[in-house]
Amino acid sequence: MHDWIDGYDERDWQTTEEGTVQYALIGLGWWTVDVAIPAIENSDLGEVSVLVSSSTEKAERLAEENDVEHGISYDQYHEGEASDAYDGVYIGTPNAYHLEYAETAADLGKAVLCEKPMEATVERAERMVEACEDGDVPLMIAYRMQTEPAVRRARELVESGFIGEPVSVYGANGQPLLEMNSDHDQWRLDPDLTGYGTSVMDLGIYSINTTRYLLQREPVAVSSRMTSHHEAFEDVPDERASSALLLEDDVHMITTSSQRAHEDTHLKLTGTEGTIELDPAFHGEATLQLSRGDVSVEIEHGEFDAQREVREVFDYFADRVLTDGEIYPDGRHGLTDMRIIEAIHRAADEERSVEL
């Protein structure tokens, strides 16, 4: 077994240790303020130079509190204010606003790091890809699992044949959204802002994208069921969702996601020879459980908290921007997730298997 787990190289993606990317951060929710700002300050290759929010006043206040040079409003951002002060933008707004900020960044020649899911609909995600390609600016979707050391190690193991021929995948992502934010009017429950729904868009995407990354196989057909029960979920179809995806090479993937469930994040790959399990999977502290033959081992990757996860994403992005390197989770990669999620919603609507 130890042959399989020796020689793991953290940051196998890193190609430069020189240079700095200055960021404008757009959308100042708790994630951006409490996680992204300190994460970038602790990163090797990034600095925050501009905060962009709904009003100049809020942006300036947060800039001062967080020791950031500029605080500007969304309107000022679109007008190109302070655009000499940053090289790239991080878009952390509600899904349906991603496109407009990316379009402006493309116009200004700025690299774009955009939260997942990349937009509210496939059509708007396509427009984002086009805008960034037309503007010739890098576009990355912030899939932080892809720079998680436990996940990258799992991918190496899959590639080297640890599980044999992949047979099935289980992914779960559930959280008690209303315990985290009791407001029934929050944007994650508003289809105008979140897009097709809430549980698959916001949570199921982790299972789907991490599996695509780990197995390097794309879904070819999906089926799904969605139900909503609680009054807070009356405008979205998927308080609970369960989906089955057939991947290339007939790998069977099944997944549940729910915004009203006990916290549970879990990913398991089962092959003809072994299994790789991440439990918990998607919220830091990912623990890797490996089984092959009669042997099972557990690898703890230690205190891999949200800040460290985000730091890795920003440094990966900065590494690529600084070296003009290829970005793996680029806009077209994110667009594939949007098409998968749209198909999952359509499959649930039509109660049939939908091909991709």
Next chain:
Amino acid sequence: MHDWIDGYDERDWQTTEEGTVQYALIGLGWWTVDVAIPAIENSDLGEVSVLVSSSTEKAERLAEENDVEHGISYDQYHEGEASDAYDGVYIGTPNAYHLEYAETAADLGKAVLCEKPMEATVERAERMVEACEDGDVPLMIAYRMQTEPAVRRARELVESGFIGEPVSVYGANGQPLLEMNSDHDQWRLDPDLTGYGTSVMDLGIYSINTTRYLLQREPVAVSSRMTSHHEAFEDVPDERASSALLLEDDVHMITTSSQRAHEDTHLKLTGTEGTIELDPAFHGEATLQLSRGDVSVEIEHGEFDAQREVREVFDYFADRVLTDGEIYPDGRHGLTDMRIIEAIHRAADEERSVEL
């Protein structure tokens, strides 16, 4: 948390400690010989008095080796040979032969304990139920998870609200069948003997039945995908199967099963307040992992091996036969599984959701 796990009562089902049920064991594969015979010998309420096999010679030889009074052939069994020597029969043959032995038992007035799945098709399972009802003999399907202490404890926890409102269920059952028996002509790969297929009939049934037992909710709709790849599986549709079941109260269940995968048995119930996980789930040594709020505990039920599992099934059955008590996993309970499995195969065939 400790309030939830105190007061667990092993054998909460037991109503008598008096009496003995004498068994005729039909179908002398390794399971019957290596597991069932010693398990019954260690049971409180059972004894083996007759072995029934393809030839008188084989049956007599095995009877002698195992210190059992009678060894008879299938033909002799159907003719009523040695019928004074037993009160009940255990049917452990390939699926498609269950009916004929149950019909004879019903004619002879003997109680029937039949392995799961109860037959090869719904129609034959219905005939078994009718035969036993007409003959007024007890019929139980040997779902050994239902007398597993860890599973019974999990059911108590569900009933008492430990997980809150049930949201989703994950069940997995995979094994490397060809490593256990390399013969491509074995009965589990022959649809004339196994029925609709192999992975769902033989393995998926554990996830399905244990979930029905734990949640006391029945599936109302199923969808499924099946693929076969390896040449040994050319006559069965489901070398790999993934299924999604919608249970009563909109509980979303997803499940994978495969006869050509690394061993993996797993059952997880997720609710609004907590999770209950059995990992491994279906092969003894079931380990119960409980989470609620921020607290997680693990309960090991110790060396609950196959023999002990089988002993519990036989003692439960004998308890019911001796007291004329109600059997929970009776013929109609097993028939529901057959209808679910048939619907899963139909859903895979027709690539659509099938209602039950």
